[in-house]
Amino acid sequence: MTRNIRVVEVGPRDGLQNEKEVVTTATKIELIGRLVRTGLRDIEVASFVSPKWVPQMADHAEVMAGLPAAQCSPGVNYPLLTPNMKAFEAAIACGAKEVAIFAAASEGFSQKNINCSIAESIQRFVPLADEARRLGIRVRGYVSCVIACPYDGPIQPAKVAEVASRLLDLGSYEVSLGDTIGAGTPSSILKMLEAVARIVPATQLAGHYHDTFGMAVANVYASYEFGLSTFDSSIAGLGGCPYAKGATGNVATEDLVYLFNGLDAQTGVDLDALVDCAAWISNVLGRAPNSRVTRAMLAKRSQ
Numbered sequence: 001m002t003r004n005i006r007v008v009e010v011g012p013r014d015g016l017q018n019e020k021e022v023v024t025t026a027t028k029i030e031l032i033g034r035l036v037r038t039g040l041r042d043i044e045v046a047s048f049v050s051p052k053w054v055p056q057m058a059d060h061a062e063v064m065a066g067l068p069a070a071q072c073s074p075g076v077n078y079p080l081l082t083p084n085m086k087a088f089e090a091a092i093a094c095g096a097k098e099v100a101i102f103a104a105a106s107e108g109f110s111q112k113n114i115n116c117s118i119a120e121s122i123q124r125f126v127p128l129a130d131e132a133r134r135l136g137i138r139v140r141g142y143v144s145c146v147i148a149c150p151y152d153g154p155i156q157p158a159k160v161a162e163v164a165s166r167l168l169d170l171g172s173y174e175v176s177l178g179d180t181i182g183a184g185t186p187s188s189i190l191k192m193l194e195a196v197a198r199i200v201p202a203t204q205l206a207g208h209y210h211d212t213f214g215m216a217v218a219n220v221y222a223s224y225e226f227g228l229s230t231f232d233s234s235i236a237g238l239g240g241c242p243y244a245k246g247a248t249g250n251v252a253t254e255d256l257v258y259l260f261n262g263l264d265a266q267t268g269v270d271l272d273a274l275v276d277c278a279a280w281i282s283n284v285l286g287r288a289p290n291s292r293v294t295r296a297m298l299a300k301r302s303q
Contacts (some may be wrong), residue, residue: 002264003224004265004266004267004268005224005229005231005260005266005267006206006231006267007042007231007232007233007253007257007267007269008044008079008230008231008232008233009035009040009042009044009232009233009234009253010044010208010233010234010239010250011035011239011281012031012032012035012043012045012046013045013046013057013080014232014239015234015235015238015239016056016239017057017239018056018239019238019285021285022055022056023056025059025062025063026066027281027284028045028059028063028066029063029066029067031235031281032063032078034276034277034280034281035235036076037273038269038270038273038277039269039270040076040253040269041075041076041077041268042076042077043076043077043079044078044079044080044081044232045063045067045078045079045080046059046060046063046064046080046081047060047080048060048080048081048082048083048087048088048091049081049087060090060091061090064078064080064094064096077097077098078096078097079098079140080094080098080099081100082096082100082101083101083102084124084128085124085127085128085131088128088131088132092135092137096137097137097138098137098138098139099132099137099139100140100142100176101139101140101141101142101167101170102121102143102144103118103122103125103142103144103166104118104145104163105144105146105159105160105163106144106145106149106159107152108149108151108152109144109149109150109152109180112151113144118163122167126170129171132171133171138173139170139171139172140175141164141168141170141172141174141175141176142175142176142178143163143164143176145180146177146178146179146180146184146192147179147181147183147184147189147192148179148181148183148184149180149181150181157192157194157196158195160192160196161196161198161199161200162199164177164196164199164205165199168199174206174230175196175200175204175205176205176206176208176230176232177196177205177208178208178209178210178232179208180210181210181212182209182210182212182213182216183212183213184209184215185215185219186215186218186219186221186222189207190222190226193223193226193228194226197226197227202226202227203229205228207219207223207230207232208231208250209231209232209251210239210251211237211249211250211251211252211290216250216255217251219251220256220259224260224265232250233251233252233253233255233256234249234251234252234253235274235277235278236249236277236279236289236290236291236294237250237251237252237255237289237290237291238250238281238285238290252289252294253269253278253291254274254275254291255291257271258293271297275294275297279294282294
């Protein structure tokens with residue numbers, strides 16, 4: 001039986017947030033428009049965080065205001081990352097219909113990332129979740145460092161399950177499990193998923209796998225076989241984490257779609273259009289695409 005796969009594109013936010021050179025607002029809006037035209041229907045477009053900590057996201061309001069200029073289609077979902085109530089209120093003022101909240105499965109990462117404990121970080125989201133429920137705003141949860149942490153080392157799967165469960169209890173319709181430093185292998189990913197799925201149904205879980213050690217596609221496949229049907233990815237493999245030195249981008253959206261095309265799973269995304277988009281944004285940023293699929297397809301076209 002053919003399975004439908006939901007691809008959550010995080011390139012405009014997670015992909016660009018770690019870029020050293022400022023990416024213009026116009027470029028971000030153009031990127032979002034190009035992603036929409038590939039068939040993607042869930043595109044995380046910005047993070048409402050302090051410019052002091054993530055300068056690349058300083059133009060979040062301008063990006064939201066520019067979405068109509070990107071020829072964005074009805075039915076496309078544009079979630080925004082909101083780390084606190086102030087950010088949530090700003091996102092709502094810009095027209096947000098879905099927000100993302102996040103916690104870590106590692107105390108060390110939580111302290112470095114948002115300067116508080118895991119328990120404190122989740123408690124901060126209680127009023128946000130209450131207000132989102134009142135306003136009918138969808139909330140998506142993220143758990144960082146589900147396999148390993150750059151500060152605390154390996155993470156126990158039971159801890160990931162605990163944090164994921166708390167985000168679900170807050171009202172998250174889905175919890176995305178992030179291998180933030182890309183240390184996972186299919187074996188470690190499956191052990192983590194087995195623990196989490198005892199508490200949170202697999203239908204409410206998503207995989208968010210970075211490709212630092214080249215295992216992201218293998219981890220996606222293992223998760224797909226386990227029962228997950230939602231995966232986060234980043235165009236051209238863009239990304240990294242300002243609080244996880246050496247971490248590379250998410251699995252490239254092109255690589256993920258190529259995998260699912262080969263499995264006869266339906267993503268609704270045009271691979272050729274994705275490759276064009278990846279080539280374009282990589283050229284704008286002055287580098288080759290990280291995606292092997294894009295590199296291979298571009299090479300084939302040039303023959």
